[in-house]
Ligand SMILES: [Zn+2]
């Protein structure tokens with residue numbers, strides 16, 4: 001059973017459970033916090049019978065009878081997908097940052113409006129019409145992995161939450177998603193980092209219809225705040241637990257600084273749309289999902305450059321253009 005679920009006690013009373021997902025590195029880490037007959041859960045994997053059964057088995061395995069609260073770092077399918085199977089009427093209470101709440105319905109329930117909005121966003125950013133049609137529909141597949149639930153508590157950030165027998169502080173870290181949160185256990189220096197700080201991957205930071213207006217600056221600011229906590233151990237949602245937050249943050253900052261310089265150079269060569277810039281930065285990508293992420297990421301960097309007044313952003317109803325400042 002232990003081997004089957006990959007259930008590991010990563011700190012006293014905190015259990016890491018690795019659940020299968022159909023993208024990224026194929027696994028998402030969720031965390032169970034024990035408190036006698038009750039348990040609390042941070043993130044819940046995507047919604048599938050197998051994944052939910054694994055969570056239920058893990059709850060029973062640590063000796064709990066009931067899931068008390070489910071806290072979600074952000075509403076991406078690998079973190080929020082099974083929320084509707086675990087939280088709601090007669091089940092656990094769902095805690096989520098308030099900036100994530102309005103993203104749920106358009107993304108997973110009433111998709112038509114967002115699909116249209118994304119289609120338009122793709123066209124104004126230079127995506128050819130034939131590709132925009134396919135790319136704007138790529139969201140539909142993801143919505144199959146999600147069963148939504150209503151939030152019982154909407155977080156602002158800076159709340160102290162009881163998880164198991166621990167007190168964790170909510171750290172609002174926008175960028176990867178507008179209401180992304182980390183949880184910090186000050187007593188033992190444990191940082192539950194979600195997708196904000198990963199040991200190997202640089203999380204996708206994108207400008208798109210559901211993002212905040214300047215996600216890259218927000219993201220970098222959040223990284224520096226988390227590094228300043230000097231956590232003893234970082235428990236990420238993908239990859240293995242790691243140490244050395246300040247060093248990891250330096251690497252991530254350098255990565256984005258390099259991308260910013262490349263984007264300035266590409267715009268300087270006369271590439272005016274974010275789509276052209278994305279193609280230069282990442283090359284033609286075969287996978288539709290990856291293409292969209294590349295466009296979003298290029299836009300986040302261009303927007304940061306415009307905010308810094310290093311490129312000029314010009315908009316009309318039909319186009320967004322980036323030129324040297
Ligand atoms: Zn994510």
Ligand SMILES: [Zn+2]
Nearest residue numbers: 076078195237
């Ligand atoms: Zn993730």
